[in-house]
Amino acid sequence: xxxxxxxxxxxxxxxxxxxxxxxxxxxxxxxxxxxQATPDALNPSADLTKQTLTVSNWDAYMPxxxxxxxxxxxxxxxxxxxxxxxxxxxxxxxxxxxSGIDVAFVSGPFAQxxxxxxxxxxxHADLIPNLANLYPEATNLAYDPGNKFSVPYTWGTTGLCYxxxxxxxxxxxxxxxxxxxxxxAKKITMLQTDRWLMLPAQKSLGYSANTTxxxxxxxxxxxxxxxxxxxxxxxxTTFYSRLVSGEAxxxxxxxxxxxxxxxxxxxIKFTVPKEGSDLWVDTMVVLKTSKNKEAAHAFINYILxxxxxxxAVQNILYKVPNxxxxxxxxxxxxxxxxxxxxxxxxLLKGETLVDLxxxxxxxxxxxxxxxxx
Amino acid sequence: MKRSLERLTLxxxxxxxxxxxxxxxxxLVLSYTIFQRGRFGGLVYEPTTENFLRAVDPLYLDVLVxxxxxxxxxxxxxxxxxxxxxxxIARLPGKWKTIALVGLVLPFWTNxxxxxxxWIVLLSPAGMINDALTxxxxxxxxxQLLYTKPAIVxxxxxxxxxxxxxxxxxxxxxxxxxxxxxxxNLGARPAKAFLTVTLPLTLPAVITGCxxxxxxxxxxxxxxxxxxxxxxxxxxxxxxxxxxxxxxWPFGATLALILVAMLMLLLMLQAWxxxxxxxxKNA
Numbered sequence: 001x002x003x004x005x006x007x008x009x010x011x012x013x014x015x016x017x018x019x020x021x022x023x024x025x026x027x028x029x030x031x032x033x034x035x036q037a038t039p040d041a042l043n044p045s046a047d048l049t050k051q052t053l054t055v056s057n058w059d060a061y062m063p064x065x066x067x068x069x070x071x072x073x074x075x076x077x078x079x080x081x082x083x084x085x086x087x088x089x090x091x092x093x094x095x096x097x098x099s100g101i102d103v104a105f106v107s108g109p110f111a112q113x114x115x116x117x118x119x120x121x122x123x124h125a126d127l128i129p130n131l132a133n134l135y136p137e138a139t140n141l142a143y144d145p146g147n148k149f150s151v152p153y154t155w156g157t158t159g160l161c162y163x164x165x166x167x168x169x170x171x172x173x174x175x176x177x178x179x180x181x182x183x184x185a186k187k188i189t190m191l192q193t194d195r196w197l198m199l200p201a202q203k204s205l206g207y208s209a210n211t212t213x214x215x216x217x218x219x220x221x222x223x224x225x226x227x228x229x230x231x232x233x234x235x236x237t238t239f240y241s242r243l244v245s246g247e248a249x250x251x252x253x254x255x256x257x258x259x260x261x262x263x264x265x266x267x268i269k270f271t272v273p274k275e276g277s278d279l280w281v282d283t284m285v286v287l288k289t290s291k292n293k294e295a296a297h298a299f300i301n302y303i304l305x306x307x308x309x310x311x312a313v314q315n316i317l318y319k320v321p322n323x324x325x326x327x328x329x330x331x332x333x334x335x336x337x338x339x340x341x342x343x344x345x346x347l348l349k350g351e352t353l354v355d356l357x358x359x360x361x362x363x364x365x366x367x368x369x370x371x372x373x
Numbered sequence: 374m375k376r377s378l379e380r381l382t383l384x385x386x387x388x389x390x391x392x393x394x395x396x397x398x399x400x401l402v403l404s405y406t407i408f409q410r411g412r413f414g415g416l417v418y419e420p421t422t423e424n425f426l427r428a429v430d431p432l433y434l435d436v437l438v439x440x441x442x443x444x445x446x447x448x449x450x451x452x453x454x455x456x457x458x459x460x461x462i463a464r465l466p467g468k469w470k471t472i473a474l475v476g477l478v479l480p481f482w483t484n485x486x487x488x489x490x491x492w493i494v495l496l497s498p499a500g501m502i503n504d505a506l507t508x509x510x511x512x513x514x515x516x517q518l519l520y521t522k523p524a525i526v527x528x529x530x531x532x533x534x535x536x537x538x539x540x541x542x543x544x545x546x547x548x549x550x551x552x553x554x555x556x557x558n559l560g561a562r563p564a565k566a567f568l569t570v571t572l573p574l575t576l577p578a579v580i581t582g583c584x585x586x587x588x589x590x591x592x593x594x595x596x597x598x599x600x601x602x603x604x605x606x607x608x609x610x611x612x613x614x615x616x617x618x619x620x621x622w623p624f625g626a627t628l629a630l631i632l633v634a635m636l637m638l639l640l641m642l643q644a645w646x647x648x649x650x651x652x653x654k655n656a
Contacts (some may be wrong), residue, residue: 087620091415113412186517192603193618233520233602247499355412364619365432371606372436 036149037118037288042297044127049075051295056081056089057105061282062303063311070302076295086110093119093287102290103299108143108281109355111150120149121286127297130304137344138321141281142352150283151300154256154318157279157342157350158196159272161253161261163243174204174273177252178227185230187249189242192234194363195353196278197370200252201227203275209351212359217366224370234371243268259317259337270339272346279350281321313340319347399633405626416622424627433611433628440608443522443597444590447529451537451586452579454530459541463548474542477535485532489599492528493519496600520602528596536585544578545571577647584643588636608632 059082063069067078083089086107092099093114106114114120125131125147131139134152144150160171167184171177177200180188191197195209201223202209207216232248240261242248253261258270284303286296303309306324313320313329317337320326321344334340356363406424409417427433462473480488495501496518503515518524548571556566594609603610608628615625 085617228604231602231604234604235602245497245499247497360619361410361621361624364614364621367614368436368606368611369432371604371610372432372439 036115037121039122039124040293042124042127042293044294046294047075048295048298051292052077052079053102053292053295053299054079054081054100055103055105055299056083056092056101058083061105061312061316063308063315066308069308070299074295074298074302076292076298078299090114098289099287101287102292102296104285104287105153105282106285108141108150108152108283109353111283111285112143113355114285115144115149119288121288121290121293121296122149123147123151123286123300124293124297127294128301128304130301133304133306133309133322133324135321135323135344137348140348143281143354144283150285151304152321153282153284153303154312155279155281155321155347156255156319157272157277157347158191158199158252158254159258159270159277159339160250161240161243161258161268161270162250163246163248163265163267164269165267166246166249170269170271171250172271172274174200174275176273177250178204178223180230180250184249186232187247188231189233189235189239189248189251190227190231191239191252191254192236194360194367196252196254197224197234197367198363199278200273203273203277206275209278210354210356212356212362214362217362221366221369224366225373228370228373240268255339255342256316256318258339262337263317266336272342272350277350279347279352281352402626402629402633405623406630408623410621410623412620421623424623427624428627428631436606436611437608437631439605440591443525443529443605443607444587447526447533447590448537448583448587450526450530451534452583455534455537455541455582456579459538459545462538463542463545477538481535486595488532489528489596492524492531492600496524496527519600520604522601522605524600525597525605525607528600529590529593532593532596533586533589536589537582540578540581540585541575544575548574573650577650580643580646580650584639587639591636592632 053076055078057080067080070076070078081101083092089104089106090110090113093101093104094117111120128151131147131151134147138152138155139145139147141147141152160174160177162171164170166187177188177190190200198220199209201220202211202216205216205219205223207213207220211217211220232242235242235251239248239251239253240257241264243251243261244264253270255270258268261268262270284300286293286300290296304322306322306328309320309322309325310328312318313325314333317340319340319342326340329340405416407420407422409419409421409423411417462470462477465473493500497503498515498517498519500519502518503512506512507515552570552574553566556570557563561569591607592609594607594613597603597605597607597610601607612625612628612632615621615628619625
């Protein structure tokens with residue numbers, strides 16, 4: 001079982017989103033990014049054995065033997081390249097000219113940014129019959145309603161991951177993390193990347209996770225500075241093993257990563273605080289420059305096959321927006337990792353992080369201020 | 374003419390390597406500082422002075438002061454521990470000297486990250502030190518050793534102590550024993566001889582060692598991250614985060630430039646003092 005915690009979440013998602021307004025707000029440079037590409041005419045009966053694909057994805061984020069099984073099933077050869085962060089793949093895709101990549105895996109907001117710049121091919125739904133496997137909720141995501149230019153691959157949220165035997169009670173609020181009971185002091189970690197470091201304070205104060213209002217941000221900073229006193233560490237990568245060792249009792253965690261802790265200790269539980277949280281989605285896009293668009297669509301269709309798509313659930317313990325795939329999961333696995341059973345409706349209650357444009361600078365400043373306090 | 378050709382051939386490869394791999398990236402960093410941040414990292418090529426204005430903000434100066442403090446304490450401790458070590462090693466008989474020197478550089482054979490992780494095992498509340506102390510009944514509750522400033526200093530000191538010992542050793546070993554004999558003949562007690570002969574002669578090496586420890590300490594971002602638990606901002610972390618998290622290359626470059634300028638100043642000071650102390654003979 002591949003358990004390389006996708007570092008992408010930490011660095012990449014951080015980046016999070018890029019909403020339409022951000023394109024206008026980002027000032028100078030590339031604000032002219034508007035025109036979405038018009039769809040190419042694709043040939044549904046193209047000879048796929050004559051097409052070859054280059055797919056860029058995070059390491060260990062899909063089955064390793066996928067190129068082999070895909071070629072056997074569909075006939076196209078696949079080369080997989082890897083990227084570590086959204087920024088890395090964005091740099092390749094926006095550098096101009098043909099990147100040579102046909103299909104790329106990027107987080108939702110980045111897919112949106114690519115679409116705004118006309119760099120991705122609109123999805124030809126008729127070439128992807130397996131789209132029918134997606135939950136209805138998964139076709140109505142804020143960064144791309146109707147999946148016009150991206151297809152969701154995995155999704156999830158952020159919450160509290162805790163050792164019920166060490167906390168002695170069931171935390172249900174971000175305040176359990178930010179102003180913990182005295183006996184939990186120094187047994188708490190929070191995520192370190194800007195957006196998720198800010199999230200608990202933002203939500204506990206009833207603000208948007210995308211707020212750029214200076215008065216609200218001042219309150220958030222105040223709350224975080226106070227919370228730091230009872231913190232063991234800011235930690236993006238080893239928080240779940242700290243729970244396992246008992247070094248920490250309650251940590252802020254991404255749902256899938258909390259599952260890695262549960263693997264080693266079944267006293268570990270995950271909950272989404274009552275004040276709400278975020279929703280993140282990783283997606284697949286077809287590049288406008290691709291000369292193998294029919295095969296690219298066939299590739300996405302192949303991923304959406306419940307047998308293939310369920311791999312991500314079974315192996316990296318992430319949720320996938322594929323109804324048929326989720327229903328095929330062994331109930332024993334869901335019993336072991338209850339957050340896999342989070343319903344799409346509940347997931348969609350989470351706020352989608354959007355790109356903050358210049359606001360990102362304010363966020364990183366607050367994070368520095370909290371660290372330096 | 375032939376002489377200069379000879380020099381050029383000898384100097385060329387090393388100098389070329391340094392020029393390409395050090396001067397060019399530095400020039401790049403320098404040029405980044407005057408542009409604006411791009412949306413997904415990278416640059417927007419519109420000149421601005423904003424990066425420098427932001428860098429002198431009290432917040433970032435605070436971070437710089439904290440970094441100087443931590444690196445400074447590390448350097449002083451390295452000197453206090455390193456000098457006696459170097460002194461003894463320099464006076465060991467030949468075979469033992471080699472063994473001691475090998476022992477000193479042996480840790481470098483292991484990856485720095487792994488050695489730093491080992492400190493987590495030592496310092497954590499469920500770690501070896503706390504286990505031992507509670508086991509012997511010396512403390513009831515585990516001490517909070519990890520994720521503190523002293524933990525950062527301990528990690529940096531461990532990493533860079535050899536860089537202090539080696540230049541001191543070189544200077545102490547070179548020292549002519551006859552000088553001490555002469556001092557003794559003239560009536561100086563060993564302590565006096567040390568203070569008036571040995572110490573002044575090793576002062577350039579002391580300064581070199583201090584610079585060797587201070588410079589990498591102040592820029593280090595792995596140790597503050599792992600042993601400081603991300604709760605102490607040092608300038609290295611700040612720069613790293615601007616590039617990898619905040620996607621603000623120009624500001625990261627500006628902070629890097631300020632750090633480089635500070636260190637250059639320090640190195641110039643070192644060169645100048647070394648020249649003065651050695652009476653301009655071989656500097």
